Amino acid sequence: MSKNGTHHNDGFDALFGAAKSADPVPSADLMARILADAQHVQDAAVQTVPAVVPKRSRAVWAELFGGWAGITTLAACACLGMIVGFTSPDAVLSYVPGADLASLDDGFDLYLENEL
Template sequence: MSKTEQDLLSNIALDEIFAAGRAETPAPSEALLARILADAQGVQEAGLAAARPRAAPRPSPWARFAEALGGWTSLAGLVTATLAGVWLGFVSPDQLNTLSGGLLLPETGGTAIYALEDILPGDDGLAAFYEEGGQ
């Protein structure tokens, strides 16, 4: 697309108009300046009111409890371990022996008898605490 002479003349006329506009800088009226300053003062006061420090909300007892245990991830691990312990506590030894593949409890003729020594080999259990006249 090429420029025609009419476009060129209109560009020159626009340049003259812009030059005249730059030479004359009108001053705003006193009423306009007063309204601008009043509006700015209102915005500043609203900003200061919003920026005033507020007391941090106190965390709930559950949030404090979770934080004392190490956060929500630690609490989730603790709950999982607790539920697993409760489940193992309610499972009868026969079912537990079935789950372990028969390795946990020896065959006792249909009755499940187990002691700490069966579960933890090489451990004397609490025998050291029950000895009378211990050193």
């Protein structure tokens, strides 16, 4: 160990110095084998590419709404909204406990009063 606390080994320094000065060039045989293997892999990749099948428009719409479960839920909510819209609110609120039916304003009556 030297005075400043670092290890010196002349054998390793000589070995690393020789490795730095050498130009690492692979042999022609190795390069030929690497290029042949790369060509083989590229040919195999071209042969195994599946044909692109375009999706039908129904499948695209089904995926847009989260699949068939999402479409059925959306249809059920739309039907429920139409039923509630066609029935009067007091008929729907009669099933809600504690709902005050007398405080409901009928917006349709207000519309008719303004029209006349």
